[in-house]
Amino acid sequence: MKSQILNNTNQDWHPNIWPPFTQITNSNPQIEVTHGKDALIYTKYPKKELIDGISSWWVTLHGHSNDYIANAIFHQAKTLEQVIFADFLHPQAQILSERLSTLTKLERLFFSDNGSTAVEVALKIAYQSWKNQGETRNQIIAFDGAYHGDTFGAMALGERNIFNENFDNLMFPVKRVPWPSTWINDEEVEIKENKAIKILTNLLKKPTVAVILEPLVQGAGGMNMVRPIFIKKVSEVVNNNNSLLIADEVLTGFGRCGSLFAYQKAKIIPDLISISKGLTGGFLPMGITLAKEKIFQSFISDSPKKTFWHGHSFTANPLGCAAANASLDLLENDPIKYLSLEKKHFAHLEKIKKLPFVKNIRVTGTIAAFDIAIDNNFGYLNSIGKRIKTLSIKKGLFIRPLGNVIYLLPPLCITDKQLEKSYNIIFDILNEL
Numbered sequence: 323m324k325s326q327i328l329n330n331t332n333q334d335w336h337p338n339i340w341p342p343f344t345q346i347t348n349s350n351p352q353i354e355v356t357h358g359k360d361a362l363i364y365t366k367y368p369k370k371e372l373i374d375g376i377s378s379w380w381v382t383l384h385g386h387s388n389d390y391i392a393n394a395i396f397h398q399a400k401t402l403e404q405v406i407f408a409d410f411l412h413p414q415a416q417i418l419s420e421r422l423s424t425l426t427k428l429e430r431l432f433f434s435d436n437g438s439t440a441v442e443v444a445l446k447i448a449y450q451s452w453k454n455q456g457e458t459r460n461q462i463i464a465f466d467g468a469y470h471g472d473t474f475g476a477m478a479l480g481e482r483n484i485f486n487e488n489f490d491n492l493m494f495p496v497k498r499v500p501w502p503s504t505w506i507n508d509e510e511v512e513i514k515e516n517k518a519i520k521i522l523t524n525l526l527k528k529p530t531v532a533v534i535l536e537p538l539v540q541g542a543g544g545m546n547m548v549r550p551i552f553i554k555k556v557s558e559v560v561n562n563n564n565s566l567l568i569a570d571e572v573l574t575g576f577g578r579c580g581s582l583f584a585y586q587k588a589k590i591i592p593d594l595i596s597i598s599k600g601l602t603g604g605f606l607p608m609g610i611t612l613a614k615e616k617i618f619q620s621f622i623s624d625s626p627k628k629t630f631w632h633g634h635s636f637t638a639n640p641l642g643c644a645a646a647n648a649s650l651d652l653l654e655n656d657p658i659k660y661l662s663l664e665k666k667h668f669a670h671l672e673k674i675k676k677l678p679f680v681k682n683i684r685v686t687g688t689i690a691a692f693d694i695a696i697d698n699n700f701g702y703l704n705s706i707g708k709r710i711k712t713l714s715i716k717k718g719l720f721i722r723p724l725g726n727v728i729y730l731l732p733p734l735c736i737t738d739k740q741l742e743k744s745y746n747i748i749f750d751i752l753n754e755l
């Protein structure tokens with residue numbers, strides 16, 4: 323069959339593709355990309371280079387088509403591309419498990435395919451581990467504004483909104499705690515944090531399966547940031563009440579928040595951690611759930627009922643593991659890349675913050691965000707974000723605002739010049755609004 327690619331001028335939607343998170347009646351068609359290199363994406367029509375200001379949905383860690391990771395995958399593909407992980411082990415999975423276990427201090431790794439499955443697995447492990455210990459617990463606690471993925475369990479944990487309301491009847495109940503988002507010069511931060519901790523403490527009086535949170539930054543909810551001290555307090559309350567803390571580090575892991583994992587800034591150790599996105603440097607889809615040894619031990623039994631009956635066809639895919647090991651090499655050899663971006667963001671935001679409708683400026687590590695308060699319509703469906711996206715693409719920057727929230731989350735390899743250009747483009751657009 324002749325491919326549309328040959329004559330697609332990107333004026334229309336492809337007739338055979340169902341695009342994610344998109345209503346085609348009110349969005350611009352997908353733009354065809356020919357290749358990517360470092361922080362740049364190259365498009366065919368119009369022929370353009372775009373700075374990838376959001377790391378292609380937060381996954382591209384070291385840049386596009388990174389040679390070191392590409393070579394690791396190539397070499398692995400010629401050695402072993404895939405093998406059933408229930409019966410076989412391979413060196414890349416062993417090495418990766420040992421490395422991540424040492425880095426996180428969580429001993430056991432369960433492999434899956436993406437961020438949502440890494441969260442599903444964490445929740446299923448938490449739920450069953452109580453059952454295995456002879457206790458049925460049903461209360462699960464998450465935060466307002468949370469996003470943990472789009473499969474049913476992950477979706478149920480996330481904030482209930484337009485994106486999941488069609489499935490409301492199919493989702494299990496989850497108790498909510500306010501998320502004390504903060505920003506530069508926020509004078510109410512402690513009041514908000516104390517209120518949230520009080521609500522959490524009250525809820526935890528009932529035996530609880532787990533509390534799940536996105537450490538330091540809620541991504542899809544609007545790049546809503548909290549202080550490390552809040553995460554520390556949550557962890558203490560969870561521990562004191564004998565529940566489990568799940569850190570969803572799908573977005574925040576691998577240097578994104580200015581430390582290898584975001585929870586490390588809070589000086590805590592969660593019971594379960596979900597990772598994906600930057601795990602393979604953004605090259606291949608893979609998820610991992612890390613668990614403390616004591617949780618793993620609650621599954622060890624002669625009774626088949628205590629087994630964790632969960633697995634995916636591509637569990638611990640050798641190509642994904644090779645990419646993840648290569649990505650870890652790059653992170654470990656050059657931590658300055660993720661350590662240095664915060665300062666650079668702050669410097670550029672000095673100019674942005676002078677614009678009258680820019681509010682709630684916030685930065686955590688490599689992520690910078692602020693709100694546009696141009697009308698009273700806050701939230702994802704605010705059309706200002708779409709307008710800004712279209713204008714910024716025209717000027718050479720790809721960003722994808724979350725409604726009225728503008729943010730930059732670039733690949734770690736972004737050059738100083740490219741970062742400056744990104745901020746200049748955003749400034750010019752906002753100035754013209």
Ligand SMILES: Cc1ncc(COP(=O)(O)O)c(C=O)c1O
Pocket residue numbers: 436437438439441469470471472536541542570571572573598599
């Ligand atoms: C914090 C968090 N958890 C889970 C997910 C789901 O990951 P995936 O899209 O790979 O299923 C996302 C995706 O954006 C996320 O940001």
